[in-house]
Amino acid sequence: MTSYDADPGDLDPGTAVRASMGACVSDIRMPARLLDRAVSRDRKRKARIRLTGAAGVIAAIAASGVVIATLPGRPSGRPALARPSTRLQALDAAYVLKRAAAAMVDSDRMISVDRDPKLIVYTDVATQTQRVVNTPRAADYLQVLTAIKGNNYTVTDVDYRHHVWSTSTISSIDPSGTPATIGSFLPLQTNADPAVAFREALKAGIITVAGHRSLNGRDTILLRVKASNRGLRVNPPPASSIWIDASTYQVVQTEQFIFHPPLSCKPSAPVCHVTWSPAIDHVTWLSPTRRNLALLTLTPPAGFTKIPQSEMDQKYLGPIS
């Protein structure tokens, strides 16, 4: 295993690659507690979902790796939009997506604020520091701060209902709560360059540019992204909608379709019929000023009791289900 006496002429490229790979990972061993960490994080994720009241929906979506969709029609609850202006039709879709890709790259240095009716997520895209706040009106008021420290993530949970807090260090972060970007709507795109990925998606008909829309008085461009039910035995979702600012090309609002798993579905049934419901997120992009960066801090109030993370998980965030 340590000899280097192989004659290059003896090795075809595949064998050589395989040998290099073997040498590369031969000493890799499974770390202890990796499964425990996965279980703990799964439990925590479920607790957070329950807190935000989006249970089955997000679970079902996350399970599929698929997300959202649009709307051929106009489901109730959708924000009122002005009729498209005529100049919208003249939009060059390729140009719009090129600018949107550049804006997405620019957003790497900004702070995103994603809001839905029950949750606010602040994300410093550059450092990946993230603060999640469920609204104080919720029965369980919880804030979570995730920050990179070295090669690990430090997570601080503050439970305002029970006046307790905890902190822990983990090696990876919860995959939920990704800042809303166009890329996050393209789960099957693989190109590392957003401009190329968007161009490919446009060519494949996955993304379409619907045109200008006035959104609460703001000039936006509406994109629609086909959603897939790949991996799910459910009827296909409608397409997702993404509104981007007409001047900055940053995402300002998204609409995805989510479903609650059916109460029962025969294992033999080829498709389980579900009802897709719209979920709207509002997005604001902030410059990384000192004031805005302060939004990415979380200090437990005086008088709150620090408890072990395991106790927070088990007692306050709920058992694994």
Added chain:
Amino acid sequence: MPDGGRYDDLAALLDARGDALLRTAVLLAPGREAGEDLLQEALERLLRKWHKVDGNPEGYLRRIMYNRAVDGWRSRARRPEVLGLPVEAATADHASGLDVRLALMAALQLLTPRQRAAVVARYWEQLSEAETAAALGCSVSAVKAATSRGLEALRTALSPDMERAPKLSTEEAGP
């Protein structure tokens, strides 16, 4: 431990196959820490869809790992890659196995996620083209193209190191 059944099943799987799964994840990610993250995330996702698992969960776990690896560009946006050495530094000295490892990890970083997944599936896991296509959710022709380009890129980046790669016995090679 919570939810004994699935936890015990997964614990047994990892006892038996954890090292092999992690090695594949390290090559797919690529990198030690990124590989652990990939495997841990795959485990989390498997827990979420446990009710769908019918039979050996290893296949599901591998499929999730490959999907997440191919879907990597969004994940990379969330977490900066940490690479031991840049390619130039890693390939500058071919005197030790450590250099080969660093060079391979660096070279794997140069591939697109799909190329990397195809190369790992074909040459590390020794899956057939059809099996690789099934794992990656793409056509056989796409696998051929990704493998060919990935291999060519690796050969270009690694040619001095690959020529020095140790011969592996059947027992040593593979996941």
